[in-house]
Amino acid sequence: MKDFSTRNINDQLRVLKDYVLEVAENTIQFATHLARSDSERKKLKEEIIAQVEKIHKNYESNPHMPRHSTPLSEEKLSVKESLTPFLGENVISAKDIPKLEEWPTFSGEREDNHIELIRTIDMLQYNFHIPD
Numbered sequence: 001m002k003d004f005s006t007r008n009i010n011d012q013l014r015v016l017k018d019y020v021l022e023v024a025e026n027t028i029q030f031a032t033h034l035a036r037s038d039s040e041r042k043k044l045k046e047e048i049i050a051q052v053e054k055i056h057k058n059y060e061s062n063p064h065m066p067r068h069s070t071p072l073s074e075e076k077l078s079v080k081e082s083l084t085p086f087l088g089e090n091v092i093s094a095k096d097i098p099k100l101e102e103w104p105t106f107s108g109e110r111e112d113n114h115i116e117l118i119r120t121i122d123m124l125q126y127n128f129h130i131p132d
Contacts, residue, residue, distance in 0.1 A: 097128055 103121075106114045124130060 097124060097130070 104116045106117050108114075
């Protein structure tokens with residue numbers, strides 16, 4: 001049977017109180033570190049913004065800077081957008097292009113056997129505005 005004496009309970013309360021005080025102290029230290037790191041993060045962000053603005057000013061004021069380079073503030077195209085050619089209103093319809101089975105073939109028997117295939121490909125590119 002356990003001893004539930006006053007002395008035993010007081011000892012346990014003292015240990016619990018010490019533990020609670022330690023947790024409170026650790027919580028305060030953690031909050032202080034968190035606030036300090038948040039402050040440092042804000043300072044770093046401000047420094048980065050200042051450096052980017054400095055680069056922009058240098059870019060704009062330098063007449064020898066090539067104008068074809070992309071400024072940092074422009075929105076960059078996604079990979080999908082950059083790989084998709086702009087076709088405007090003349091969208092190529094796949095059903096209009098002849099099927100591969102209808103294209104001329106070459107056997108390689110003669111030296112000029114491939115010329116008809118190349119001419120067909122060139123004609124399809126021209127007529128349907130197909131990129132290379």
